[in-house]
C-alpha cells in the first residue's frame with residue numbers, strides 16, 4: 001500500500017502511496033501521472049476565516065498521520081494545499097473538487113462542509129505511516145488525481161441505542177472521528193427506552209435518578225446517563241465534524257423507564273420497575289391524561305435547546321395498545337375526538353407532539369408504525385420494519401429515511417450464528433448491506449427525492465461492551481456510508497472490498513475493533529466421525545483462511561486453506577481468517593473425534609411412550625446450584641414440547657415459571673449413523689455422554705453437536721433452566737431437541753414416536 005525510501009545523506013524519508021483509494025467512492029476520480037510532495041515546507045492556503053478553521057482541523061490530523069506540522073496562510077505560496085470556498089461552483093452543497101498537481105493541491109467547494117469532505121478524501125490519499133515519530137525529515141508523496149465529488153443522499157446516518165447498554169462520551173467521540181472520515185453526517189442518539197432513560201432533564205430529575213438505573217439487586221444494577229454538559233460536548237464535537245446529532249425521545253411506548261420514575265404518567269398509576277428483560281413493555285404513556293402532554297412538552301423544551309438539529313425523533317414504534325384499551329380516560333378521548341380506534345389515538349398523540357416540536361422549529365421523525373393511524377402532512381418517516389412504510393410515505397409526499405431491518409440492522413448477525421458472537425438474530429452480512437438500494441422501484445419517479453437517505457441501526461440488547469459494538473458497526477457501516485454517498489451506478493462490491501483492505505489498517509490506527517469474516521461451514525465445533533470426515537470451510541466474503549492441526553494457534557506462516565480438509569484420526573483443528581495486512585481473526589477450534597458407535601441399551605424393558613419430567617422450582621443460573629435433595633414434581637409428558645410454559649411472548653415472564661427441568665427416558669434411534677443434535681437447552685445427555693453443554697450465558701440460539709449412535713434405544717436426559725440471564729428469558733425458547741443424520745441438510749424435531757420412559761416407579765437422578 002505504500003513504499004518507503006530512505007536517503008541516508010539528507011536523512012530524508014520519502015513515503016509514497018502506491019495504491020490511492022477513497023471510500024466512499026467519489027463521483028468521478030481520474031488518476032493522473034505524477035505526484036505532489038508534502039513536506040515540512042508545505043502550508044495550507046485559505047481564502048476566508050471559515051476555510052481556515054477547516055485547515056486548522058486538518059493541520060492536527062496531518063500531524064498525527066505524518067508528523068508534519070503544516071502552517072496556514074491567507075497568501076498563496078508554492079507547495080501549498082488550497083482550501084477555497086467558491087459560491088459560483090456548480091456542485092451540491094456537500095460536494096467538492098479535489099485536484100492534486102506537482103506543485104500544489106486544490107480543494108474547492110461552495111461550503112465549509114464540502115471543504116471538510118474534500119480534505120477527508122485528501123487524507124485518504126496519504127500513505128499509512130506507522131512509525132513517523134522516528135523520522136526526522138519526512139516527505140509524503142500524494143498521487144495526482146482529479147476528483148469531482150458529491151453525495152447521492154443527504155442523510156447518511158447511524159443509530160446508537162444507549163438505553164439497553166450505555167456508551168460513554170469518549171466512545172461516542174471516538175466513533176464520530178471515524179464516521180467523519182466516511183462522510184457520515186447524522187448521528188441518531190436513541191436516548192430513551194423501556195430499559196433506561198439516559199439524558200438529564202432538569203425539570204424531571206427522577207428520570208435519571210430512577211429511570212437510568214436498571215436492576216434491583218446491587219450486583220446487577222446497570223446505570224448510566226448523560227448530563228446536559230455531556231450532551232453539549234457530544235453535539236459540539238459532532239458539529240466540528242459536520243455531523244448532526246438527532247435525539248430520540250421514544251414515545252408513547254418504550255416508556256417503562258419514564259413510568260418507573262413518574263408512575264402518574266401511566267393510565268393506571270402503580271409501582272413500575274424499569275424493564276430488565278429485552279422486548280417491548282405493554283405499559284406506556286397514557287394518551288388520555290393531559291399531564292402526559294405537559295410532561296412531553298417540558299422534556300422537549302429542554303431537549304430542543306440542547307440539540308441544534310432541525311430533526312427530532314419521537315419514536316412511535318411498537319406501541320402495545322392494551323393500556324389504552326383498558327383506560328377510561330383514553331376511551332373518553334377517543335369518543336370526544338371522534339377517533340376510530342387506539343391507532344388513531346396514537347396519531348392524535350403524535351400530532352400533538354409534532355405541534356410542540358414546531359414551536360421549537362423542529363421537524364418530527366417517527367418510526368413507520370405511526371403510519372397506521374394516519375400522519376400529518378409534515379411528518380417524516382423512518383422505515384425500519386421493511387421498505388413498505390417508507391414507500392407508502394414517500395409516495396404520499398413525506399420525507400423518508402430508509403433503515404429496513406433486513407439490510408441495515410447492525411445488531412443482526414453478519415455471519416453464521418454458529419461462529420459469530422451472540423447477536424440479536426437476523427442476518428445482514430456485509431454484501432447484503434452493501435447491495436441495499438434505498439430507492440425501491442415502487443416509489444414513483446417524481447417522489448424519489450423524498451428518500452433522504454439511509455441509516456444503519458445498532459440496537460444494543462446483545463451489545464454490552466465497546467469492543468462488540470465496534471465489531472457490529474464495522475465494516476457494515478462503511479458499506480452504508482458508501483451507499484449513502486456513492487451514486488448507485490458507481491457502486492461495486494469487489495471494488496469496495498479492495499478499498500476495505502486499505503481501510504482495515506486505518507481502523508487499527510483508530511484502535512477500532514471490526515468484524516473479520518470467520519471460517520464458517522461446519523455448524524458445530526464437535527465433529528464426530530467413524531472412518532473419515534471431510535470438512536469444507538467458507539467465509540461470508542472472500543478472505544484467506546489459515547489453520548493448524550497440532551493444537552497451536554494459526555499464524556501468518558500456517559497452512560493456507562485451499563480445499564475441504566479431510567481427517568482420518570482424532571484432531572484438534574484451529575482455523576482462522578487473515579486479512580491482507582496480516583491481522584488474524586478470532587481462532588475457531590474444532591474437536592474432530594474418531595468415535596465408535598455408542599451401543600443402545602439392552603436392559604430397557606417395560607417402556608411406554610413419553611418422558612419423565614421432573615421440575616424443581618427456583619431461579620437457577622447454572623446446573624451446579626441444584627441440590628439432590630431439592631423437592632421436585634415428577635410426571636410424564638408425551639412430547640418434549642409439552643415442557644414449554646405458556647406465556648405472553650416477549651412481554652411478560654411469570655416468576656412462578658422459574659425452575660429447573662429434567663426430562664429423562666430413552667430416544668429411539670432409527671438407524672446406525674453419526675447424528676447431529678441441536679437445542680437451546682442447557683444439557684443434552686445421550687447414554688453417558690454430554691452431547692450438548694450450552695455454556696454461553698444467553699441461551700438464545702441453538703447449539704449443535706454430534707455423536708455416533710447404533711440403531712436402537714439410548715438413554716436420553718435433557719436439562720433445562722428456566723431463568724433470566726442478561727435480559728433474556730429462557731422461557732422465550734422453545735423446549736425441543738432436533739436431530740439430523742450427518743449428511744442431511746435439515747433438522748427434524750425429536751417427536752413423540754421417538755421418546756420412551758421406563759414404566760416403573762424408579763427414582764430419577766438429578767444430574
Ligand code: ACM
Nearest residue numbers: 317318367384459
Ligand atoms: C425499532 O427497531 N423498533 C425501530
